[in-house]
Amino acid sequence: MELVSLFSGCGGMDLGFLAAGYRIVWANDFDSDAQQVYSTNIGRIDPRDIRDVDEDEVPDCDIITAGFPCQPFSNAGNRRGVKDRRGTLYEECLRIVKAKKPSVVVFENVRGILSIRDHTGTKLMDQICRSLEIEISPGYNVDYRLIKASDYGVPQNRYRVFLVAIRKDYARTFTFPEPITCDKKTLALGNVLNSIPKDAKNQIDWPLSPQALYMAERIPEGGSWKSIPYDQLPERFQRIHRQMKKYRSPNFYRRFSRNEIIGTITASAQPENCGILHPVENRRLNIREIATIQTFPHDFLFNESKISGMYKVIGNAVPPLLAQIIAEEILLQVPELVKRDLETCQRWAI
């Protein structure tokens, strides 16, 4: 099963598809941090801006995967959607799908994409589905779903939208796998941190700013900035505290406890935006810890000399375990992909 990977990042999604038995024939990402991690752990990656890549340069394939940039749709960002230049990159995915006509297409994005509208006022997801269903010949049967990663064994309450499109000649629509029953204790943060071998590499954290450290020192396990008495809060937080309604009662500096499932690990890794504080030590979770929460294996290596870049690429990634579950489900529902692969292998053997 030959796979073309667009917006590959450091390879979270690709790692899951590799584990399910797919072969990556071309990958692309223009970010140097992502390229470095990808080439160390997975293989070759084309470093160009996808907008400069001609469709003819992309090899034929059975499947195209793409986690196109999510900042324009993210609730953590300013949600400029398609007005942001990065918000139209889905068109690059459609351009390449149109040229290659793979059997299956997989897109992944943040929850915010569900409510974004394009310049005509049409919901962006409807527009993307319409393009795949009608504007590309022979067209695709498309389904998408908001998935909570912890429902599939990932120790993180991460919500992401997955779209799976199967070319119409296969005459079927993808059915998303049912959630797996997981023991909450297994997914709890303390258990995940304890699972990391003492000698695992990349146990290095990005130091907190002096103000973030001041905050961390006053927040108990399971607390947040709201645990700090008002008179000890820095001026900016006091201002927000006085106008909680206006600021919609933000949950800054959430410090998850060891017996909770952690929230989304984000690319920014700022304690204001995500629960990145260690449950009992006054520091950020380190690179290996967030990689483990994202289900990267312990021998997947990151670049310690580009530390903030590593938080970015890990936070951006699809948890490999979740990708693997989707990848395996696709093989179950489109077994023709496996059959064709076996035939190719037999031809090579002769």
Ligand SMILES: C[S@@+](CC[C@H](N)C(=O)[O-])C[C@H]1O[C@@H](n2cnc3c(N)ncnc32)[C@H](O)[C@@H]1O
């Ligand atoms: C959400 S991340 C993808 C993460 C990936 N799916 C994973 O599982 O690791 C989006 C990626 O798109 C890349 N990107 C953004 N604009 C691009 C462009 N114009 N050309 C190539 N890559 C681009 C970014 O560098 C980023 O790594």
